[in-house]
Amino acid sequence: xxxxxxxxxxxxxxxxxxxxxxxxxxxxxxLTRMHASTKxxxxxxxxxLVGLAIHQGTGAIVSKAVATAxxxxxxxxxxxxxxxxxxxRVMQKLSRDNNRT
Numbered sequence: 001x002x003x004x005x006x007x008x009x010x011x012x013x014x015x016x017x018x019x020x021x022x023x024x025x026x027x028x029x030x031l032t033r034m035h036a037s038t039k040x041x042x043x044x045x046x047x048x049l050v051g052l053a054i055h056q057g058t059g060a061i062v063s064k065a066v067a068t069a070x071x072x073x074x075x076x077x078x079x080x081x082x083x084x085x086x087x088x089r090v091m092q093k094l095s096r097d098n099n100r101t
């Protein structure tokens with residue numbers, strides 16, 4: 001039963017990571033690409049980590065998986081926010097420069 005559960009978590013995580021990769025390639029602009037990579041990529045990585053933690057089951061592996069999950073949950077939104085903010089500032093500067101001419 002545990003192997004089936006691990007397999008489901010790994011397949012679901014892999015599917016979300018695949019969707020994130022397709023989104024990064026196919027979506028039209030930076031903000032939608034960033035959204036796809038942070039949301040689906042983070043969820044996929046978390047599902048893979050849950051599958052790993054269930055499969056291994058040792059305290060060392062579970063604690064590393066939890067630490068990695070927390071790191072992902074803390075850094076992905078901040079990185080996406082900073083990328084979006086930089087993009088907004090560059091676009092604002094470009095529009096100001098275009099209006100001067």
